[in-house]
Amino acid sequence: MVEGSVWPLLLVATLVTYSWRALGVLVAGRIDPDGPVFEWVGCVAYALLAGLTVRMILLPIGALRGTDLGCRLVATALAIIVLRRSGGNIALGVLVGVGALVGLTAAGIKIWN
Amino acid sequence: MPGLVLFCSFLGFGSLVRGSGIGLTAGMVSSLTVWGLPGQIAMIELYGVGASLAVNSMAVWLTNTRLMPMVITLVPHLTRARPGWRHYLIAHLIALTTWAVALNRVPNLPPEQRFSWFFGFSVVLWGLSLIGTAAGFVLSGTLPEPVVLGLVFINPCYFLLLFLVEFRPRSRVLALALGGLAGPLLHLVDPDWGLLVTGLGGGTAAFLLDRLLRRREACHG
Numbered sequence: 001m002v003e004g005s006v007w008p009l010l011l012v013a014t015l016v017t018y019s020w021r022a023l024g025v026l027v028a029g030r031i032d033p034d035g036p037v038f039e040w041v042g043c044v045a046y047a048l049l050a051g052l053t054v055r056m057i058l059l060p061i062g063a064l065r066g067t068d069l070g071c072r073l074v075a076t077a078l079a080i081i082v083l084r085r086s087g088g089n090i091a092l093g094v095l096v097g098v099g100a101l102v103g104l105t106a107a108g109i110k111i112w113n
Numbered sequence: 114m115p116g117l118v119l120f121c122s123f124l125g126f127g128s129l130v131r132g133s134g135i136g137l138t139a140g141m142v143s144s145l146t147v148w149g150l151p152g153q154i155a156m157i158e159l160y161g162v163g164a165s166l167a168v169n170s171m172a173v174w175l176t177n178t179r180l181m182p183m184v185i186t187l188v189p190h191l192t193r194a195r196p197g198w199r200h201y202l203i204a205h206l207i208a209l210t211t212w213a214v215a216l217n218r219v220p221n222l223p224p225e226q227r228f229s230w231f232f233g234f235s236v237v238l239w240g241l242s243l244i245g246t247a248a249g250f251v252l253s254g255t256l257p258e259p260v261v262l263g264l265v266f267i268n269p270c271y272f273l274l275l276f277l278v279e280f281r282p283r284s285r286v287l288a289l290a291l292g293g294l295a296g297p298l299l300h301l302v303d304p305d306w307g308l309l310v311t312g313l314g315g316g317t318a319a320f321l322l323d324r325l326l327r328r329r330e331a332c333h334g
Contacts, residue, residue: 016174017148017173018146020179021184021201033185043287043316044312045312049151052151053272055308059300061304063262094121098263098266098270099263102259
């Protein structure tokens, strides 16, 4: 499935990433970062990232494919509950979510597969 | 504290790197030269589904658009000098964590110390991410399987929780919801282009929907 060298990709990824930073320096003070253009690019970046994140949990392609979908969902739900109950403590939520997935997987529990 | 969270994220990234098969060196180089975890993860995931160089670069490019407004808002706080090579150097060190911490800390520092403080702080975090990447990669080869899977799970879980505490602006919340829905669906349709279409389509739809709702609210007072 994976073809070709990763190096050209890495080079291009570096350049396109740095291009945003350099452009930021170039136009700093001359453009309003709260304007509609940035609101739009922000939306695109957020939608892309949210799409990637949810896909990584529901339909993982790498090592996580070895875990049960039900376990991943339970772990995610626990993380969200802890986040809400703790008044928005993200680190604690992630800790519980990751711990739950490790525990459920280690116990060999299959909820939905 | 921000260093610890960042370290764990890169620990997760390191284990993702091992699973992807691109190798430790490439993973380390991406932490060094890209230094923006969401873009790095998008790159590895799309590489894993065999996306073309063009599609993958576009996705990384779009994922990292957020860096530009971050640089624009932070750099004027760091130095009043006219843009020079130091600005371009410091811009590479501006990433989500360093930006968020710096916006809080920098206004309380004397102006002449801000630049060097930010430089030192960011270089430490940058180093931590490199160590994290390497440690995640190495640990994934030695730790028991369920723990390794837990490491890989850190970032999707972390990002998801980050999104859930985001309440404004509304356009962004809409973008998260639409992207979260469209992402897996379009991945099923086409794993290569799915993510790009999710970002561009979902993001634009969210932006327009927000404008529409705003106009309505204005009409109804």
